Structures are given as structure tokens and as C-alpha cells.
Amino acid sequence: MGEVLGIGLSHYPPLSGRDDDMAGLLRKALHDPGIPAAEKDPANWPELMRREWGSDEGRSAAAAHRASLVAGFERARNALDEFAPDVVLIWGDDQYENFREDIIPPFSVQAYDDMEIRPWAQADHSSDMVDRPNVWGEAADTTAFKVRGRRDVAKHLVSSLLERGIDAAYAYQPLHHPGLPHAFLNAILYLDYHRTGFDYPVLPFPINCYGRRVISYQGFASRVDDIRELDPPSPHPARMMAVGAAVGQIMADSPWRVALVASSSWSHAFLCDKTWRLRPDTATDRHLYERLAAGDVDAWRTVSLTDLEESGQQELLNWFPLLGAMEALGTPRPSWTEFIETDVFNSNKVFALYHP
Numbered sequence: 001m002g003e004v005l006g007i008g009l010s011h012y013p014p015l016s017g018r019d020d021d022m023a024g025l026l027r028k029a030l031h032d033p034g035i036p037a038a039e040k041d042p043a044n045w046p047e048l049m050r051r052e053w054g055s056d057e058g059r060s061a062a063a064a065h066r067a068s069l070v071a072g073f074e075r076a077r078n079a080l081d082e083f084a085p086d087v088v089l090i091w092g093d094d095q096y097e098n099f100r101e102d103i104i105p106p107f108s109v110q111a112y113d114d115m116e117i118r119p120w121a122q123a124d125h126s127s128d129m130v131d132r133p134n135v136w137g138e139a140a141d142t143t144a145f146k147v148r149g150r151r152d153v154a155k156h157l158v159s160s161l162l163e164r165g166i167d168a169a170y171a172y173q174p175l176h177h178p179g180l181p182h183a184f185l186n187a188i189l190y191l192d193y194h195r196t197g198f199d200y201p202v203l204p205f206p207i208n209c210y211g212r213r214v215i216s217y218q219g220f221a222s223r224v225d226d227i228r229e230l231d232p233p234s235p236h237p238a239r240m241m242a243v244g245a246a247v248g249q250i251m252a253d254s255p256w257r258v259a260l261v262a263s264s265s266w267s268h269a270f271l272c273d274k275t276w277r278l279r280p281d282t283a284t285d286r287h288l289y290e291r292l293a294a295g296d297v298d299a300w301r302t303v304s305l306t307d308l309e310e311s312g313q314q315e316l317l318n319w320f321p322l323l324g325a326m327e328a329l330g331t332p333r334p335s336w337t338e339f340i341e342t343d344v345f346n347s348n349k350v351f352a353l354y355h356p
Helices: 024-029 047-053 059-083 151-163 182-191 237-252 282-293 297-301 305-310 314-318 320-328
Strands: 003-009 087-093 108-110 115-117 145-147 169-171 202-207 257-263 336-340 349-354
Touching: 003 059, 003 182, 003 237, 003 320, 047 059, 059 182, 059 257, 059 336, 059 349, 087 182, 087 237, 087 314, 108 151, 145 182, 151 169, 151 202, 151 237, 182 202, 182 257, 237 257, 237 297, 237 320, 257 320, 282 297, 282 336, 282 349, 297 320, 305 314, 314 320, 320 349
Parallel strands: 003 257, 087 202, 087 257, 108 169
Antiparallel strands: 003 349, 108 202, 115 145, 336 349
16 A cells, blocks of 8 residues: 655745846736736835835845745655655646647646756746746756656556546647646755755646636736637636545555645736736635645635636645545645745745645
8 A cells, every 4th residue: 555645835936046036027017007006006015015025126035035935845855755755746737838729638647757857948938937047056058857757657547547537638748848847847946955856756747727828828927908818717626626536545545655746836916816916815825724724625625716716826726636635535634834925926835744
């Protein structure tokens, strides 16, 4: 019988960059002519937002935000090393990286072999790291990252899901993106923030979190007055919980030690119209966080896709299968969790650990 460790974390792209650039999305939004001037005036902002913005547009506050995130990744990495998994399955969004006009499944299992990754040469628009310096000072052509795969585990998982009546798509090689989409690569880079190495095999499990915006807006930021015809929706949150429950049960019945990782920040400012795309929907994030910390999975099961979209929580869809898996395995309440709040750095971040 296998054992399962649950981890929730963020893949926040600006953490890869310099502190000076971490508030870049807010600075960009402040030039959007569709946002009322009064909303862009710091005098009208919440106290936290004014304090983080300060007199240098968030540059000083970035260091403290980074330190909190790095501490969370250190704790997650320690748990991962203590568990010593045979494979690390990561639920993350495909933000117009492989899910493009030719095929957009609700979710997919990437049964890749080992890959040589060039994280900065292969950066794309969704990572917001194209032609930007990174915090490690690594050159654009750095190729020192080998990500191991476990095709055998992936094939077992897909076969088992199909046998349970869950129509899982799968792929043996990337369709468009030459490496790993940033939801997966960033999770690895941050779990190896101190560059000690990451030798655990990885099983990417992308979800079409951006749904109505995956093609129309290529899964990224836009101006408020940029109105386009939308795409079909993402899979329903409750459906992803059911998929996660099946994955958890399949892995628990397998011979492997498996870490299940939810990779995303929570509400994203650039997707949240109710805050004029200037800050995340912290009130809604806090409510769901309190339910998560209490192990109240039923509260998450009632969340609708419309709820997620109205709060800019599209990427939170990556966390629903984790909660479904943990409930199915009898550990619905995390053994440790932390909420890292911000108004300036685009998204609130949450870490969680579910020990077997």
C-alpha cells in the first residue's frame, strides 16, 4: 500500500524575479484608463495596501513578502524530504501553454519522460519572466535543470481513472510549450529555492483553470475595457474534488509513496473586477482559508465556478482536487497551514501540509 502526503503552495511568478519588479502587475494596472482615477488614488486604498505601496511603489515591502514565501517553501521542502516520495504529482493551471486552440481538455495527465529544462529561455508570457532577470542571477541559457518523469506511474493513474469512469486525457510529450508550464516549473524552482537539487520525479496534472479566458485572453491580464468573446468554462470545482478523491484513493492503493501538490496562489488582482483589478479579494480568500484550516471540505464543495471567477480565484481550482484527495484519505484538516496576505503583490498566498 502506498502513502500520500498533501502539499499546498504558490507558484507566484514574480518570486522568480527581483524585489524591484514584484509589484509590476499593480503598476501596470494603474495605467489602465478604464479604472476610475479615484480607485487608483492611494489615498482611497485600504491601510495594508498603502503601507505595502509606501513611497517606493512596493519595492521595500517586497523583501518581507519574499521572506514569508521562502519560509513557507522551506517548510514544504522539509516535509517533502522527510516523506521521500517516489513521485510528486502537481495540480497546476495550463495558462495558454499547451492548452491552446487545437485542444483544450478540462484536465490532463502529462506522462512525460525525463526532461532537460531551460527555465529562462523557455519562459513565456504567462510566467511574466520573458527577458527579465531572475533572483538567482541565472543566465538565460541555463540548462542545469533536469526534471525526472515517471511515465509508469502516470499510465497507471490514467488507466485507473478511466476504469473508474473519469475521462482523463493524457500526453506523452508537450504539444506547444517546450519545457514545463510555469505552474509546475515554478513549484519545483521554489521548492529548490536554495538550489540544493530536486531529484524527485514529477507528474504534472494540468487543469484548464482559465476556462472562459484561456483562448480569448490567452490566460493573462487585460485592460478593463478590453471586452472579447469568451470561451467555454472550466470544469466545475466539485468535479475536480471528485477527481482528486479518485487520485488520492488510486495512489493510496498503489505501491508508491506519492506527494500530491496543489500549485497556485489564491485570488488574483488582475482577474478580480470587484476590486478594479488592483488587489485580490481577500475577504473571500479568508473565508475559504478558514474553512480549509478547519477541515470543512463541505464548504468548499458548495463553491461554484461563478464564485471563483467573480473573485479572481480561477487558479484556486488547482486546490480543489487536493482537498478532495485529503478528505477521501481521512485527513481533511491540514497539519499545518499559513495565509500570507497582500494587497500589492497581486495575490494572497497559502501554504498547507497534510501528513499521512
